Amino acid sequence: MLKLFKKSKDKIPKSEIITEPKEPKTPPVSKCGKPLQLDNCRWERRLHKELMSLIKEPPPGVTVDTESVQQNLSEWKINIKGFEGTLYEGEDFQLLFKFNNKYPFDSPEVTFIGSNIPVHPHVYSNGHICLSILTEDWSPALSVQSVCLSIASMLSSCREKKRPPDNTLYVKTCNKNPKKTKWWYHDDSV
Amino acid sequence: MESFQQNDGNRDELIIQQQREIEKEIIDTTPLVSEQLPLTCLWAEYNGDEVFTAKIQDLSKKYKFIRRTRPDGNCFFRAFAYSYLEYLISNNSAYQEFRKLAEESKDKLVQLGFPSFTLEDFHETFMEVIKRVSPDEAGGHDKVQSELHKIFNEQGYSDYVVVYLRLITSGKLQEEADFYQNFIEGDFTIEEFRHQEVEPMYKESDHIHIIALCTALGAGVRVEYLDRGEGGTVKAHDFPEGTEPRIYLIYRPGHYDILYPN
Numbered sequence: 117m118l119k120l121f122k123k124s125k126d127k128i129p130k131s132e133i134i135t136e137p138k139e140p141k142t143p144p145v146s147k148c149g150k151p152l153q154l155d156n157c158r159w160e161r162r163l164h165k166e167l168m169s170l171i172k173e174p175p176p177g178v179t180v181d182t183e184s185v186q187q188n189l190s191e192w193k194i195n196i197k198g199f200e201g202t203l204y205e206g207e208d209f210q211l212l213f214k215f216n217n218k219y220p221f222d223s224p225e226v227t228f229i230g231s232n233i234p235v236h237p238h239v240y241s242n243g244h245i246c247l248s249i250l251t252e253d254w255s256p257a258l259s260v261q262s263v264c265l266s267i268a269s270m271l272s273s274c275r276e277k278k279r280p281p282d283n284t285l286y287v288k289t290c291n292k293n294p295k296k297t298k299w300w301y302h303d304d305s306v
Numbered sequence: 307m308e309s310f311q312q313n314d315g316n317r318d319e320l321i322i323q324q325q326r327e328i329e330k331e332i333i334d335t336t337p338l339v340s341e342q343l344p345l346t347c348l349w350a351e352y353n354g355d356e357v358f359t360a361k362i363q364d365l366s367k368k369y370k371f372i373r374r375t376r377p378d379g380n381c382f383f384r385a386f387a388y389s390y391l392e393y394l395i396s397n398n399s400a401y402q403e404f405r406k407l408a409e410e411s412k413d414k415l416v417q418l419g420f421p422s423f424t425l426e427d428f429h430e431t432f433m434e435v436i437k438r439v440s441p442d443e444a445g446g447h448d449k450v451q452s453e454l455h456k457i458f459n460e461q462g463y464s465d466y467v468v469v470y471l472r473l474i475t476s477g478k479l480q481e482e483a484d485f486y487q488n489f490i491e492g493d494f495t496i497e498e499f500r501h502q503e504v505e506p507m508y509k510e511s512d513h514i515h516i517i518a519l520c521t522a523l524g525a526g527v528r529v530e531y532l533d534r535g536e537g538g539t540v541k542a543h544d545f546p547e548g549t550e551p552r553i554y555l556i557y558r559p560g561h562y563d564i565l566y567p568n
Contacts, residue, residue: 158462162427169423220424221465221507248502255505256469257424291319298318 159219163189166260170194178264181210190215193229194264202272209234211267212243213260223254225295226263235277238270242287244294245270246280248301332377339388339458340374342566348372348532360538365530365556371566372556379508382515382555382562383468383475388458389553389564390525391439395450398441400552405436407523415477428473431466468507471519476500478518489514510560516545526551530565532558 167189170180181193192213198204210230216222228234228243238246249258249266280286290297345366352358373388375381394401412429416422439454441447457463479486483496490499503509520527526549531541544551554565 158427165423253502253506255472255501256428256507257420257473257505259421259424262421296319296322298321 159215159217160189162220163215167192170261175261175265175268177268178261192260194260196264196268198234199268199272203274203277204234204271207232207234211264213263220256220258223250223258223295224260224263225293226250226267227294234271235279236271236274237276237278237280240280240283240287240290242290244286244290244297246299246301248299251295251299252301329378336374336376337459338376338384338461338464339455339564341455342371342373345369345372345565357534357538358532361532361540364539365532368567369530369554369556369565370568373564373566375561375563377561379510380465380468382511383471383519384458384464385555385562385564386519386525386527386553387467387471388454389555390523391436391454392451393552395439395441395454396447401441404523404525405440408433408436411474411477411522415473418477418480420473420477425473428466428470431463432470435463435467465507472505472507474522475515475519476504478522479504479514482518486514486518489517511562513545520545520549525553527553527555529562530554530556532556 167180167185170178171182174180177197177199179195181195184191184193192215194211194213196209196211198207198209209228209232212227212229214225226245226247228239228245233239233241233243240246245267247266247270249255249263286297346362348362349359352362373385375385375388390404394404412422412425415425435457438457439450441450443450443453458467479496479500487496490496494502499514503512504515516527516529519525527545528551529543529545531543535541554567555562556565
């Protein structure tokens with residue numbers, strides 16, 4: 117099915133949040149103070165919870181790089197293995213998840229990073245992934261784990277290793293953030 | 307699959323930026339849920355248009371007030387929740403029944419296969435909201451009513467409620483997939499429809515969402531349809547059919563607001 121991207125929410129890059137003036141403008145208040153600051157701590161709480169679960173019960177072939185997370189809760193590196201019996205058997209890939217303080221209402225920004233970017237019709241050579249749950253079909257009930265599972269299943273069902281047809285042009289012209297691309301989701305049977 | 311970049315690398319960003327500006331303007335000008343306004347305030351929007359003027363006149367025989375919701379694609383869910391809780395505040399036995407049903411709804415969704423892990427947060431907040439508007443709260447009806455209004459205009463709470471209602475709706479569609487499949491046009495399976503049109507935020511609601519949610523929560527809704535259609539009167543639909551409505555909404559193409567009967 118052909119779908120047009122309808123809406124996308126504003127993304128505040130985490131770096132902007134970090135580089136805000138350091139000196140407190142007002143006397144520091146509890147971050148989780150009710151009611152207006154509710155959002156501020158919730159996204160962190162939710163990420164902590166997801167992290168614990170991913171470390172304790174990771175889906176097959178998925179491991180979190182805990183060191184990366186310890187440095188910065190809003191950027192996770194996740195290793196993912198190509199499953200046996202698929203075209204990616206024996207290959208190791210790495211995903212970078214970036215979250216902002218509107219998570220889980222805003223989807224995470226997810227890209228492949230590192231030296232081995234899977235050759236797949238939905239994955240650009242710069243690591244950008246065309247997957248509807250990462251933008252238009254994201255729901256706050258999804259999680260890092262469910263995104264990993266979708267990506268693993270996208271890789272597993274691939275029948276021919278090739279790049280997207282418009283790879284060269286896209287990689288040359290796109291924004292660094294894949295969420296700034298208006299994706300056309302074509303048939304997902306690949 | 308391909309990205310749509312053929313002509314201009316910045317084009318996507320410009321479109322997205324423009325959408326964002328529109329969204330920001332909506333956020334700046336419209337609260338999530340407004341105060342009660344006289345129904346006749348709608349006249350101003352139609353600039354003397356005869357068809358609409360007559361229909362609003364007709365509608366004003368039955369309804370005195372309207373409460374607007376922000377047009378962000380979540381309006382049905384937000385209006386539904388606000389209006390139903392408003393009804394429950396003054397109906398203690400119905401409130402207690404609903405609270406029990408809401409409490410149990412999480413286990414039901416988990417049984418249906420929703421991950422309890424992400425569900426928990428939304429359910430917790432949903433229950434917290436319900437508890438905060440209990441008719442038994444000290445301070446009486448007016449205080450609880452103003453608490454409700456405050457909660458629904460705090461994005462953190464308001465959106466959590468919307469998410470949870472979306473999940474309940476999705477759960478109902480799954481539970482009775484054979485029945486709801488008949489409402490779906492095109493090649494969508496129920497599964498795809500739930501994931502693409504129900505669970506994500508900002509996706510607009512159709513009849514199928516309304517029927518599923520009302521059925522799941524046992525709450526009757528009457529929707530008054532204000533459009534350019536023939537006849538000087540506004541047509542109403544009850545969901546589920548034959549149920550006494552507790553929630554009154556006005557639908558104008560693409561948007562739901564709350565109504566108050568005389």
